[in-house]
Amino acid sequence: MTDLTALDTLVPGPLSLAGHRLGTPQQAGALTMVPISGPAHPGFTPPHALRPSRATGRGQVELTNPDAGGVAIVPLHIGHLHDRAPTRALCRSALIPPGRTLRFEDACCVQEGRSGHPTGGDPRFLVLPGELRARALALRGVTDHGKLSDAIADLNARHGLARHGHLDRLLARHRPALTRFQNRLEPQPGQVGALFLIAGRLAGVEITPDPAYFAQMWTALACHAYGVAAHRAEPAPPARAEPYHAANLAELRGALDHDRSARLAHLTEQITAQLTGPATGPVRLREEDRHQTLRLSTLIAPHLAGQIVTDGDRAIYASLFAHRFPPDPAIP
Amino acid sequence: MDTPTLLDHLRTHDTALTLPRGGTLRWDDADLHRAAHRRDPEGYALLALAPGVLPWQRARVLLRILEATQAGLDEPARAVLARLARVLTLGLPPGHVITVLLALRRLRANHKHTTRTALRFVLEHPGADALIAARRPALLDCFEHALGTATARGCARRIADGDTTSDYLRRRLLRFLTTPRTAPARVRALYATAPTPDGTADDPAGPALTEPALTLDAPRTRPATATATDRGDIAATLVHLYRGGPAAALYEALGRHLDEAAAAFPRFPGTIALVLDASASMRGHGAREWALMSQAAALRMVLSEVCDRLEVVETGGDERAPRGATDLATGVLDALGADPDLVAVVSDGHENLFPGDLARVIATLPAAGVTTPVVFCHAAFTADDPTPPPPAPSLPRRAFWHQDDFADLLSWMLGHCAAGAPWLRAFLHTRLDDLDRRADALTPGLAA
Known part of the structure; x- marks a missing residue:
């Protein structure tokens, strides 16, 4: 399948994505996923290996990196699902050295109990829906376990549920x-990230160290982080x-190829315009954490925010x- | 009406035949049945045995073949219709058959084959005694219509006087039956005026009227919790192979299961092109991992045994390594390039690479001069799996999740192509032979 374009020309500023390329987009309803392939950086602890341990405070989460050799990059805005325990989500990413445990004092409670989730086995995690992520990022460092309650209540109300x-x-x-x-969307072999659009509007960019890491993030990204808004815009x-x-099969094949090329070109233009077009303000980068040569930073660009x-x-x-978020202005 | 449309009607149009008191028979799709029967009486009648045909539609076929004259049909065709009538009278709920026989009375249909079928049902059905106890007036009407009122009562009078072997009885009643010795007692019961000892005479309720004596479609049990390995022997073996089980033993078992499954189908002397979705979602994950892919692969294997030529076009990855996205439109174009008799798309329905393209390609095929039928076989996790919107709504679509669905699926698939017509007839003849044998075991001596 033909790659759309190299990604390093699209994301400006301090984030160098040299070697990363966009693949052929996939679409499921309102959600478009453009696979990102690129250099793998193996050796990082996969997210499923991170073990949350019981914390004393309601806004506290302890995560242990059990890997003796690899650094753990805690995915941004994950919440671990426990049986019979409140689910807490993190407002920030973090770097955890091999074999170490990190306590987050600024976690937030997103639900009091875990009802209806499949039980047994390892606890799995969610990623906060996109509608909550800007607020969560803004409240990183704030110790108040109920700090997202209002935003969650608003989100529930927007989906027609009780506030x-x-x-x-x-x-x-x-x-x-x-x-x-x-x-409905299917990760590609070697995929390390994805670019998500909802109803044709850029919703997010996700890059992970290697395909195995991305595979473990896939469910939480597709179903929670971007699926919630996409479902509403279905x-x-x-x-x-x-x-x-077309008057025969050959002409039909030609017409299909031509139409696909045109649609890919249009989508590329659309993505380029959204990544580079609105960048009229400064891109701010603030270092939050470091381990050896690794740097964790918060990036605030005119159209995107997050951590790298x-x-x-x-x-x-x-x-x-x-x-x-949702990025489509037509969605209230 | 073509065979797929008729089959679809027989499998979906679920309204009862009714006989309002004093009114005319309510048979809402009579024209459709009569037209199909006129075109090919034997082929039409055999369709009643296709898996999944609804009981009330089978009752309509029974009504139609008993209503219509057999003038012009050769002896083999008449024999097939007679066997079908027997199988249907045993394989339908008795209440349905009684409705059909009463409808024949309203329609004043009294051919010899009508008489034979009615008398054998009333007097030789395995549950005849219970039926007479429960529906005596209705069955008496059927009996008197079959023989004519005067003849029926003449026979009954003679039987009441102790006659069981007279020439009159033989010529007018017993010659239609296969076990004449059981008839006198049942004729006496038909004309008995006293209620049954338990006082339940003429009570239309009860299992005798609802339970067929012969099972036409094997009953399907749905597990409370479906797993990747409870979808039939072939798929279960494949799942164990995919999971890295002992290859030698599993391949041996696979061959055995495949032979058993393929033996149920006649040979198809044509070409099927199978567009096999081998994308990541067909592999699945967690408890559902391999469930869809193994069943799709099982179907592919059975088709490869049944078809003279099977062209497989995989999209995404391949059977052993499903991966990537789903491009069904290109798959269909590639499949059509093999000049098949039929293109079958097997997928979970998630067309995510250029969604909508399959529908546009299908919509263009007539203008592109392509007449090859294309069907969509939806690989589902369970029978109750929520179905995603079909990638091409105009395509004929059928879901399957278990190996037991293959009989239904293959007859549906091959019913769509001209080359499949002889296959379908041979398949239904095989079913008739099998049901006939089971009917023989059910009613010894009750041959058609």
Whole structure:
């Protein structure tokens, strides 16, 4: 499949994505996922290996990196799902050295109990829906376990649910549809990241150290981080399919190829315009954490925000999302 | 009406035949059945045995073949219709058959084959005694219509007087039956005026009227919790292979299961092009990992045994390593390039690479001069799996999740192409032979 374009020309500023390329986009309803392939940086602890331990305070989370050799990059805005325990989400990413435990004092409670989630086995994690991420990032460092309650209640209300600060109300109500996003879109072999659009508008960019790390993030990104808004914007299926002008199979194949090329070109333009066009203000970068040569920074650009991990000038991890979420202005 | 449309009607149009008191028979799709019967009486009648045909539609076929004259049909065709009538009278709920026989009375259909079928049902059905106890007036009407009222009552009078072997009885009643010795007692019961000892005479309720004596479609049990390995022997073996089980033993078992499954189908002397979705979602994850892919692969393997030529076009990855995205439109174009008799798309329905393209390609095929039928086989996790919107709504679509669905699926698939018509007829003849044998075991001596 033809690659769309190299990514380093699209993301300006301090995030060098040299070697990363966009693949052929996939679409499921309102959600478009453009695979990102690129250099793998193996050796980081995969996210499923991170073990949350019981913390004393309601806004506290302790994560242990059990890997004796690899540094853990804690994915931005993850919340671990526990049986019979409140789910807490993190407002920031972090670097955890091999074998070390890190206590987060600024976590937030997103639901009081875990109802309806599959039980047994390892606890799995969610990533906060895009609608909550800007607020969560802004409140990093603030010790108040209920700091996202209002935002969650607003989100529930926008989805037609009771105005309540429990994220599970929303996730449980729409679980079948949200879960299907992980199948409706299919990660590519060697994929280390993705660019997400909702209803044609840029919603976020996710880069991970290697394909295995991305594979473990996939469900949480597709179903929670971007699936929630995409589900709300799900378009009605087209009433009828417009036939191509073709008098035989060869012409039909030609018409299909031509049409696809045109659509890819249009999408590339659309993405380029959204990544580079609105960048009329400064890109602010603030270092938050470091381990050896790794740097964790918060990036605030005019159209995107999030956190990145760099090693020298190489981007290892990035989780950037649109300030305005859902990004389609047509969605209130 | 073409065979797929008729089959679809027989599998979906679920309204009862009714006989309002004093009114005319309510048979809402009579024209459709009569037209199909006129075109090919034997082929039409055999479709009643296709898996998944609804009981009330089977009852309509029974009604139609008993209503219509057999003039012009050769002896083999009449024999097939007679066997079908027997199988249907045993394989339908008795209440349905009674409705059909009463409808024949309203329609004043009294051919010899009508008489034979009615008398054998009333007097030789395995549950005849219970049926007479439960529906005596209705069955009496059927009996008197079959023989004519005067003849029926004449027979009954003679039987009441102790006659069981007279020439009159033989010529007018017993010659239609296969076990004449059981008839006198049941004719006496038909004309008995006293209620049954338990007082339940003429009570239309009860299992005798709802449970067929012969099972036409094997009952399907749905597990409370579906897993990747409870979808039939072939798929289960494949899942164990995919998971890295002992290859030698599993391949041996796979061959055995495949032979058993393929033996149920006649040979298809044509070409099927299979567009096999081998994308990442077909592999699945967690408890569902391999469930869809193994079932799709099982279907591919059975088709490769059944078809003279099977062209497989994989999209995404391949059977052993499903990966990547789903491009069904290109897959269909590639498949059509093999000049097949039929293109079958097997997928979970998530067309995420240029979604909508499959629908546009399908919409263009007529203008592009392509007449090859294309069907969509939806690989589902369970029978109750929520179905995603079809990638091309205009495509004929059928879901499957278990190996037991293959009989239904293959007859549906091959019913769509002209080359499949002889295959479908051979398949249904095989089913008729099998049901006939089971009917023989059910009613010894009750041959068609």
